[in-house]
Each structure stands twice: as C-alpha cells, then as structure tokens.
C-alpha cells in the first residue's frame with residue numbers, strides 16, 4: 306500500500322470529435338473490456354489508481370461529449386484539469402483536423418502557451434479505412450509540444466500507455482521543488 310505522501314491525485318479530461326472512441330478508450334483502461342456498441346456520451350467520470358515511476362496516481366478521468374468546431378469549451382474542462390487526452394480516429398480526417406481546434410480552445414481558455422497533453426490516434430486496427438498517417442499524428446504532436454500514440458481499444462493496444470504518457474506530461478509541466486544544499490527536497494508554500 307502506498308502511503309499518503311506517495312499518492313498523487315490527477316484529473317485527466319478526454320476530448321475529441323464524436324464517435325472517435327473516447328469512451329471505449331477510457332472503459333478499456335478502467336474496466337478492461339471493449340464496448341462494441343455506440344452510446345453517445347453526455348459526460349462521465351472514471352477512476353483508476355495506477356503505479357507509474359514509483360508513484361501511485363489516483364486518476365480521475367473525465368469522458369466528455371464529442372466536440373465539433375462550434376462547441377464551446379466548458380470551464381469544467383479546464384479548471385482543475387491536470388492533463389488532456391485529445392482523441393482522433395485514424396479513420397477520420399475530420400476528427401484529426403478537430404484536434405488543433407480543440408487544443409487551441411484549451412490554451413486560449415487557460416491562458417497558457419502549452420498544456421500537458423497526449424494526442425491519440427484511435428482505431429488503429431481499422432487499417433483498411435485509414436485516412437490519417439502515423440507521421441501526420443506525430444508531426445501535429447511535435448508542433449504542439451504534446452505526446453502522441455496510436456491505439457486500438459478493441460485490441461487493447463497502447464491503451465495503458467496513453468494514461469502513463471499523460472501522467473509523464475503532467476509531471477513535466479509540474480515545477481519540482483529545488484533541492485536544498487544538503488540534497489533534501491524543499492517544499493512549496495501553496
């Protein structure tokens with residue numbers, strides 16, 4: 306069991322166009338099964354505690370309703386969120402184009418230069434219907450200083466990686482206390 310000092314709470318929001326597989330990704334990660342049928346999400350929260358890099362993280366994952374270019378970003382998708390998972394489907398060019406739009410809305414809303422973020426190309430098992438190449442996903446991530454990965458919730462490929470990468474991105478953006486001269490870590494006054 307992790308002590309309290311070794312348990313960090315992290316809130317992650319999952320955004321992207323409708324039907325790209327956001328819920329399937331979150332359900333595969335938190336409940337270890339694949340949802341074949343399609344139920345549009347209004348909004349749901351999932352929890353899972355994961356060990357990563359020697360630390361236990363209590364993750365609260367917010368699965369949102371699909372966005373389009375006209376959706377307004379809600380404050381609840383920005384305030385208190387530590388990291389973002391932005392999902393497009395490799396079978397939908399339109400959903401890929403939505404990623405930059407959603408990303409820009411978030412940084413605008415938060416008033417920051419960049420955010421801890423993983424860009425996810427979902428449904429990589431559907432190779433026959435691919436519309437977005439892996440290299441395009443990678444380039445988009447580099448341009449936005451984000452991480453990137455392709456997944457299949459159906460075949461449980463890279464699903465756990467998405468959330469580990471998101472925790473890593475959050476850590477990268479979290480200022481570390483300066484060590485004291487004697488090597489011990491200092492503390493922040495919040």
Ligand SMILES: Nc1nc2c(ncn2[C@@H]2O[C@H](COP(=O)(O)OP(=O)(O)OP(=O)(O)O)[C@@H](O)[C@H]2O)c(=O)[nH]1
Nearest residue numbers: 323324325326327328329341346371428457458459
């Ligand atoms: N082949 C394949 N199908 C998938 C995969 N992930 C999701 N799907 C299917 O895509 C459809 C939409 O998946 P959802 O997870 O409901 O999509 P969503 O993004 O949560 O949709 P909204 O709630 O409308 O935003 C469902 O029929 C899923 O079974 C995948 O990795 N491979």
